[in-house]
Amino acid sequence: MVVNCEQVWLEVSNYLDGEVDPALRVAIDEHIRGCKHCAAVVDGTRNVLELYGDERMLEVPLGFSHRLQQRLSRQRLAETMPSSRRNFLGWMVAAAAAVLVVGGIEVVRSTSNGPELPSEMTEAGNGVPPNMLIFASEDGKLFHVAGCIFIREKTKLRTMTAAEATREGYTPCIHCLKKYLVAT
Amino acid sequence: MPGRVISLERPAEQGNEEMLLRRVLAGERDLFYELIRPYERRVYAAAFAILRNEADAEDVAQEAILKAFKHIGQFRAESRFSTWLIQITVNEARMRRRKAHANIMEPIADRQDEEGNYTPRDFADWREIPSETLERKEVRQKLAQALAELGQIYREVFVLRDMQHLSIEETAKALGISTASVKTRLLRARLMLRDLLAPGLGGAWSLSGKLSFEKGTKPW
Numbered sequence: 001m002v003v004n005c006e007q008v009w010l011e012v013s014n015y016l017d018g019e020v021d022p023a024l025r026v027a028i029d030e031h032i033r034g035c036k037h038c039a040a041v042v043d044g045t046r047n048v049l050e051l052y053g054d055e056r057m058l059e060v061p062l063g064f065s066h067r068l069q070q071r072l073s074r075q076r077l078a079e080t081m082p083s084s085r086r087n088f089l090g091w092m093v094a095a096a097a098a099v100l101v102v103g104g105i106e107v108v109r110s111t112s113n114g115p116e117l118p119s120e121m122t123e124a125g126n127g128v129p130p131n132m133l134i135f136a137s138e139d140g141k142l143f144h145v146a147g148c149i150f151i152r153e154k155t156k157l158r159t160m161t162a163a164e165a166t167r168e169g170y171t172p173c174i175h176c177l178k179k180y181l182v183a184t
Numbered sequence: 185m186p187g188r189v190i191s192l193e194r195p196a197e198q199g200n201e202e203m204l205l206r207r208v209l210a211g212e213r214d215l216f217y218e219l220i221r222p223y224e225r226r227v228y229a230a231a232f233a234i235l236r237n238e239a240d241a242e243d244v245a246q247e248a249i250l251k252a253f254k255h256i257g258q259f260r261a262e263s264r265f266s267t268w269l270i271q272i273t274v275n276e277a278r279m280r281r282r283k284a285h286a287n288i289m290e291p292i293a294d295r296q297d298e299e300g301n302y303t304p305r306d307f308a309d310w311r312e313i314p315s316e317t318l319e320r321k322e323v324r325q326k327l328a329q330a331l332a333e334l335g336q337i338y339r340e341v342f343v344l345r346d347m348q349h350l351s352i353e354e355t356a357k358a359l360g361i362s363t364a365s366v367k368t369r370l371l372r373a374r375l376m377l378r379d380l381l382a383p384g385l386g387g388a389w390s391l392s393g394k395l396s397f398e399k400g401t402k403p404w
Contacts, residue, residue: 009304012371013367013370014371041375045374045378048377052331052342052377053346056324058343058347061238061242065221068224068245068249072249075250075254079213
């Protein structure tokens with residue numbers, strides 16, 4: 001199978017998502033080895049995915065969880081109170097909330113997140129089996145399963161267990177190890 | 185080849201979610217926050233993708249979660265709980281946006297259609313941009329600015345799929361569109377972002393503190 005540039009552009013998304021069949025993958029690989037333009041398109045799109053996939057790209061406002069819990073508590077209270085007491089208690093809760101909000105922000109800041117991690121998919125204690133054999137590049141920060149298209153620096157790959165990689169500060173690739181990871 | 189993964193959660197997490205759901209439905213409504221906690225970030229992201237404003241996104245995210253709390257009895261187990269929650273959020277955010285924009289013409293970017301194939305405009309060689317680059321606020325701002333330039337339909341799909349890592353199927357359900365539309369929009373969103381960012385990602389960001397991505401360089 002031979003593909004041209006237009007076909008590569010049409011399939012670049014599926015290619016990066018690992019959703020093209022093996023024959024097409026081989027054909028695209030072959031094409032981009034000889035086509036500088038298409039290599040630029042594929043590399044650039046991959047880079048877009050990596051940058052935007054990082055949790056730092058979308059930060060939840062400070063205190064978001066705390067304010068949400070307060071609102072849920074108020075709703076819960078409203079459901080359980082008879083209507084005559086609701087208004088009075090509603091005001092009381094609102095007043096208490098106002099007093100707590102400043103301290104609350106600090107509490108949320110100090111307790112909800114723990115140490116900062118490079119991605120939402122790289123929680124300490126991620127679900128990657130500790131004895132699983134993985135690949136990590138000497139210069140990289142992520143570890144991968146064999147064949148992952150996001151492996152860079154293929155000449156500097158090291159093999160180790162997921163537990164060893166985690167100890168050395170590597171974090172799991174959110175694409176090839178996604179099934180083991182939990183959204184926070 | 186990386187495998188496609190439909191579910192984000194491990195079986196243990198899913199079991200925990202089912203147990204929490206049963207208990208909430210049985211009347212332990214105080215557990216509701218535990219149920220939505222893994223998704224609160226995603227709910228906010230979905231609202232932000234549509235509203236592009238932090239305060240509105242937080243407000244709509246809270247409204248959506250409150251709505252889910254009040255109507256949890258209507259949840260049907262044939263869809264995933266997280267998808268149901270995002271669907272509510274998307275509807276709330278779209279409603280808010282319609283109200284706010286009732287008398288305003290949609291920006292041209294929102295009328296970008298899906299017809300025809302997208303042709304990349306910039307073929308400059310790319311360097312790898314290390315993730316440390318994201319430590320720089322101005323880089324994050326440039327990326328956010330490029331995302332804001334996408335049409336609404338592309339931004340919604342891109343944020344849910346590529347930033348919040350929903351599967352194609354979950355993204356389609358959450359937005360009420362077909363999986364084929366998700367794929368088409370995703371391809372265009374990714375290629376448009378690549379073109380928008382090419383001047384910066386082509387090397388300037390990784391070489392020095394100077395950013396070369398300027399408004400005049402966008403390809404359309």
